Amino acid sequence: MVLLGTVVNGVCITIGALLGKVFRRIPERVKTTVMSGIGLAVTLLGIQMGLKGEQFLVVIFSLVLGGILGELWKLEDKLNKLGLWLERKLGDNQEGNIAKGFVTATLLFVIGAMAIIGALDSGLRGDHRVLYTKSIIDGFTSIILTTTLGIGVIFSAIPVMIYQGTIALLATQIERWVPNALLESFITESTATGGILIIAIGLNMLGLTKIHVANLLPSILVTAIFVSIIYVI
Numbered sequence: 001m002v003l004l005g006t007v008v009n010g011v012c013i014t015i016g017a018l019l020g021k022v023f024r025r026i027p028e029r030v031k032t033t034v035m036s037g038i039g040l041a042v043t044l045l046g047i048q049m050g051l052k053g054e055q056f057l058v059v060i061f062s063l064v065l066g067g068i069l070g071e072l073w074k075l076e077d078k079l080n081k082l083g084l085w086l087e088r089k090l091g092d093n094q095e096g097n098i099a100k101g102f103v104t105a106t107l108l109f110v111i112g113a114m115a116i117i118g119a120l121d122s123g124l125r126g127d128h129r130v131l132y133t134k135s136i137i138d139g140f141t142s143i144i145l146t147t148t149l150g151i152g153v154i155f156s157a158i159p160v161m162i163y164q165g166t167i168a169l170l171a172t173q174i175e176r177w178v179p180n181a182l183l184e185s186f187i188t189e190s191t192a193t194g195g196i197l198i199i200a201i202g203l204n205m206l207g208l209t210k211i212h213v214a215n216l217l218p219s220i221l222v223t224a225i226f227v228s229i230i231y232v233i
């Protein structure tokens with residue numbers, strides 16, 4: 001089953017969020033300290049991913065053009081509006097609670113090499129091990145995020161499953177029209193680009209910055225375009 005890894009990932013996020021809701025009575029100081037630890041770990045993960053790039057100019061131009069597109073499309077505003085809509089539907093009494101949890105968790109779980117590589121492995125080889133590993137990590141992370149950011153984290157399972165599921169389904173046909181060298185180059189550079197976005201998420205979680213990470217998401221698409229142009233040239 002091509003989508004098995006994706007489904008497991010969504011289920012783990014959901015279970016983690018539900019457990020986090022149960023454990024919300026954790027003292028505020030403990031939550032703050034744990035969130036800082038996660039923020040530091042996320043930042044380190046982003047640095048490791050960012051250093052894997054081989055064509056740094058591609059990463060820079062992708063971030064610039066991707067950021068422009070994201071601002072024009074107002075992606076972060078749309079994500080926040082979706083989160084606020086969920087708040088109104090659920091009658092949440094803490095303004096911005098669900099929206100913040102939804103946006104932060106969605107960005108954290110969607111951006112990254114494991115989401116792309118895992119979905120590609122599921123589609124190309126029927127190998128779900130990467131997504132299984134990601135599922136465990138996301139599950140534990142969603143527990144902590146829910147205790148600090150609220151139940152909005154649970155709704156991040158939906159975009160995660162759509163994103164990874166789409167990649168997995170497309171990957172079943174990708175070998176017919178994408179050479180292996182081009183695919184490997186895309187994974188390498190998108191990992192580096194995604195790593196920088198994850199660094200931004202980590203810094204936001206630490207309260208050091210307020211970077212509009214969602215508006216930088218088109219950078220991943222721009223990276224694919226640049227890599228394809230370079231390959232053809």
